[in-house]
Amino acid sequence: MPIREDRHTPEVLAEEELAGYLALAATEPLHALADAIIASSPGLRVLAGPTVGTARYDVREPVEAIRFGLVEVLITNAEVELEGSHGWATRLGDDRVGTLSAAICDAEVQRNGPLADSVRALCELVRTDLAEQHARRWAELLPTVVHFEELDR
């Protein structure tokens, strides 16, 4: 289920949407939020990572409808446990701080901790930023649409 870009309230974020927005958020606000979560909840255990590695990216092409490997993608994974709640994150690139922070934020929402609403608010900010970026880019592209004019014969 890809991230929806229609309107919704932060409270109804599905787990996949939460993880997606945390994957797309900038590192700095995630890091600040994760620091605040750790400060208020000392029971953090890093279960895995953060690990930098690759992931195979296959694409289904349209001619024979077969998959083929286009490229590999650099990603970072992390898993944590916060006061008994599981947190997980995968982000693009070599971003250990951002990924560990995102996993902590995920766990905070899973346990509905004191900063869960702050995490949801950050996700909402990411959602609106993305929508604005898409709209701005489309506005730049639109003038390059070709409008043909038929000439008199």
Added chain:
Amino acid sequence: MGYVAARGGTEAIAAAEELVCRSRLQAGASWLELDQLTERLRYLNDRVMGEGGLWAPLLAARAIRQAEGDVIEAAHLLRAHRSTLPRLCELIPADADELRPLRRIVPAFREVPGPQLLGRTLDYTGRLLDLGDEDQARAAAAAATAAAAARHPGDDPDEYDGATEPPFPERLLDVLRRTDLAVDRRRGDDPEPTDISQVAVRPGIGRSAVLSVMARAETGALVNLWYRNILGPDNHLHEVTLGEVRHGELPIRVSHPRTGNPVLIGHLRATEVEAIEDLDGADEDRTRFDVGYGLVAGHNERKAIAMANLDIALHRDRSDSGLEQAVLMTTDGLDASGFLEHLKLPHYVTFRSMIERKQAMRTDRARNERKGRRQHTAPAVAPAAPATQPAAVAVGEVTP
């Protein structure tokens, strides 16, 4: 002249490397930031990622900076680095139809579903070197950046069919299929794709591997192979018509570990091309077209066009001509450059043995000539010898 084992050069090698590093740091120019490469030299960065086989914009920028702009070297650095990393997972496969276009043209057909979206291109503009004033250019760049920051979505009243973001237009291949003008080669099964980073590619390996090899191929090699086949001696290609030429974003998704559902974690950019072939073979369906496909990471239209052309040529060729071998074995930039550049390494022993062979041949020839002279002059002394004289020794070659 015998062979004597020798060692040395370690200090010279270290000094040479130090010279490179020092020159990179003391270039007499300001430090090259990574965003200068990712944002201002996007084609270069994309090409290194595509040929290096790893989508990692910041690492590609580092590689380019370290390689001082040597594209093959940068792709080599990136691919070598990739080999040191663990493979963490497989991403959820994307469908090519999910590509959100930033540019989409259909050279074959004017009225296609969706827009002819030129996007960011200079395809239709004269190639004039910009000799403008540098200070004015800097001021213009600053003004453009400020104007972009102040612009808000909705400032521009234009829209295309009411869309607020690029549409996903139906591809020309689907239009041709719908009108029964294209051969339908869609397979019902879903074969596991070959992973060319784990398996050595050889002719007959299958189309998924061939597509992967071309996606990772060196741009110049693929374009050159296409050109050899269009205008050069190989002649396995027709001049085809291009259907779709797209540059856009594909989603990157992983499976959520708790729910198993897809999670969108970002996008990568890719270039896609359809090459429409006019079938004319005796054993082909001449009432229909067939299509070749190209898809490469990043924005690289030349490479994607060459790939699509070669894909349909390989399908029609059925591995009869050696074209598949040429694609699989000669288009990888690292393979070709590695083989080429090894020639710079010391070949002292090889070359010495070559010299010694030549000297031995020369000695042998001189011995034969002396022997021939003796045999030529022998009749006065030994009349029975002429029957064994070498045929090559002529009377005129005999020196006094």
